Amino acid sequence: MSAEQPLAFVDTNILIYAYDRSAGDRHERAKVLVAELWKSRRGCLSVQVLQEFYVVGTRKLIQIAPSDLRLILNDLALWRVHAPGAADVLAAADLHQRYQVSFWDAMVLQSAARLDCMVVWSEDLNPGQSYQGVRVINPFAAATDP
Secondary structure, eight states, X not given: OOTTSOOXXXXXXXXXXXXXXXXXXXXXHHHHHHHHHHHXXXXXXXXXXHHHHHHHHHHHOTTSOHHHHHHHHHHHTTSEEEOOOHHHHHHHHHHXXXXXXXXXXHHHHHHHHHTXXXXXXXXXXXXXXXXXXXXXXXXXXXXXXX
């Protein structure tokens, strides 16, 4: 991978917006980002993100049947997927304490690092901040390019 095309981890909220047609501009931006990551084959996520996507999707994406969400999960499982182990949970606990982020965000950061991602696309973490070499980008911020 070249420096211009780093692997990119996608947080659950971005995936939800990519499929939430009622989310206006956020939907459009997330949809374009996810499509670009599909095309470039740079998209990464974790088992946690897959789980959260399904749970949140069944509540928020009411226009999409659970069986269709299952099909989307099947497609997303083709991306690079990190399946955290016990050592990752311990590392996330350390990240949680070091950076004062939620434990679940720390798990996202740990999975991104384990997949050698340079970027985490999320609106939940501090945009522009780097956590152990993984930079957070909010795709909804004004001056962001996917």
